[in-house]
Amino acid sequence: MIELSPADWVAIRLTLKLGLYTTGILLLIGTPLAWWLASGRSPLRTAVQSVVALPIVLPPTVLGFYLLILLGPRGWIGGTLESMGFTHLAFTFTGILIGSVFYSLPFAVQPLYQAFVAIGRRPVEVAASLGAGPLDRFFTVILPLTRGGFIVAATLSFAHTLGEFGAILMIGGSIPGRTKVLSIMIYDHAEAMNYAAAHQLSLLLLSFAFLVLFIIYTVNRRFDVVRP
Amino acid sequence: MRILGLVTLAFCFVFGGHTHASQRLMIAAAADLRFALDDILTIYRSTHPNAQIEVVYGSSGKMTTQILNGAPYDVFFSADISFPERLYREGFAMTKPSVYAVGRIVLWSKRHDASSMTLHDLLQPSIRRVAIAQPAHAPYGLRAKEALMELGLWEEIQPKLVFGENIAHTAQMVESKAADVGIIALSLALFPALATHGYHLIDEQLHNPLTQGYVVTRYGRNNALAQDFAAFMTGQDARAIMEEFGFILPEFDD
Known part of the structure; x- marks a missing residue:
């Protein structure tokens, strides 16, 4: 039935690694960002919120193009790294990781934002008045109350990263074991007219996507957080 | 906690069982080579069991842009020699472009x-x-x-x-x-x-001839396998396969 080649496994491993890293980083960045966004209204917040949501409407190639310009050996960041004796970030795992973090940012921030808005400031203020420190407040008050939001944010960012294609193609090339993720592997199989292999991987991603959405809707029903 | 267990399991899968090859070779190749080069690599890999050889196919122009932007390819087989010539002129190639086939x-x-x-x-x-x-x-x-x-x-x-x-x-x-x-x-x-x-x-x-040329890139300058594979491409086994796929081969004076 399903027979994946060693190259397919390399791509699967890499894709999962990218997903895990991206999700981890996004939860770290996304939580304070969403908290700040949820803690009031101001033109600056609206502007930041718009920037965060940009990847939803922007073609991934735009993101990929800017990243290539920034991270490549002739780019600002890549060039600076080169002049400091490091290597630039185009065609590297770090490069596609940076791309994925931007690309999936809204999918982590939105659910967290909604969850934070839903609980309001009260529980935190009460906890503070009872003498709980900031970390304590986060782990014993906010986190349990917004658990559903975190599950949705993590699952969505992970799943969305697995579906990334355009930006990775531009910033990553398609280098086996480094930047050749599943979506690019499928593209490559199709181009090689290796339809059987393309079918297998596509089916794999399709089932996974369904599973993720199923989990999210289940969580939503239980916790009543957000709709993706 | 169950979620934590799942995540740990995923981490083990992703980071376990890495293999380290003694030698690595990353080939950038024009898309017209897709099937011929796969066959050639089957032979080459059997004589170099410890080497980890990867090939990335694409249009010659795109591969060139990638190399100019620092892509980690050791050797580049182009469908048109003008692209490797450009790389050579701009200091991105270590060897002079040489013809390996005509398409x-x-x-x-x-x-x-x-x-x-x-x-x-x-x-x-x-x-x-x-x-x-x-x-x-x-x-x-x-x-x-x-x-x-x-x-x-x-x-x-x-x-x-x-x-x-x-x-x-x-x-x-x-x-x-x-x-x-x-x-x-x-x-x-x-x-x-x-x-x-x-x-x-x-x-x-x-039309102008599809004179196909290759170079060892600046990235591959210290990679002995890159030189070795380039030599293999102009050897008898590879030539036989290239001819099977309809390429016209230049005469080599060796």
Whole structure:
């Protein structure tokens, strides 16, 4: 039935690694960002919120193009790294990781934002008045109350990263074991007219996507957080 | 906690069992080599069991842009020697470009019998979509354009044209019947899965020659395997396979 080649496994491993890293980083960045966004209204917040949501409407190639310009050996960041004796970030795992973090940012921030808005400031203020420190407040008050939001944010960012294609193609090339993720592997199989292999991987991603959405809707029903 | 367990399991899968090869070789190759080079690599890998050899296919123009932007390719086999020449001029290649083959373009179709067609037939109303590779960065696309221009068909055929990202993608567009006919590489038309359908060899007087050249890149300057593989490509085993795929080979004076 399903027979994946060693190259397919390399791509699967890499894709999962990218997903895990991206999700981890996004939860770290996304939580304070969403908290700040949820803690009031101001033109600056609206502007930041718009920037965060940009990847939803922007073609991934735009993101990929800017990243290539920034991270490549002739780019600002890549060039600076080169002049400091490091290597630039185009065609590297770090490069596609940076791309994925931007690309999936809204999918982590939105659910967290909604969850934070839903609980309001009260529980935190009460906890503070009872003498709980900031970390304590986060782990014993906010986190349990917004658990559903975190599950949705993590699952969505992970799943969305697995579906990334355009930006990775531009910033990553398609280098086996480094930047050749599943979506690019499928593209490559199709181009090689290796339809059987393309079918297998596509089916794999399709089932996974369904599973993720199923989990999210289940969580939503239980916790009543957000709709993706 | 169950979630934590799942995440841990995923981490073990992702980071467990890494293999470290003693030697690595990353080849960038023009898409017309897709099947020929796969065959050649099968032989080469069997004589270099410890080497980890990867190949990335794409249009020669795109590969060149990637190399100029620091892509980690050790050796680059282009479908048009002008690209490696540019890399050499700009200091991105360590060896002078040398010719390894000459390619040809053909008309190929899965809907029609291409072997009895000529380029003029592309104007027939029964043919609605003609696939060629992107002339801007794919040499086979540029040669197709040149041939069509030489015959004065270019303007008239415009509305029918669809463009592949590279020549293998173009062949795939025709293979899937999304395009009625395509101008593709002879080396792809001779691939067993495609060779079930005939082709019409396009007169080479109609376009500039597809002189294919390779270079060892600056990135691969310290990679002995890159030199070794380049030498293997001009050796007998590789030449036999290249000829099977319809490439015309230069004479080597060794």
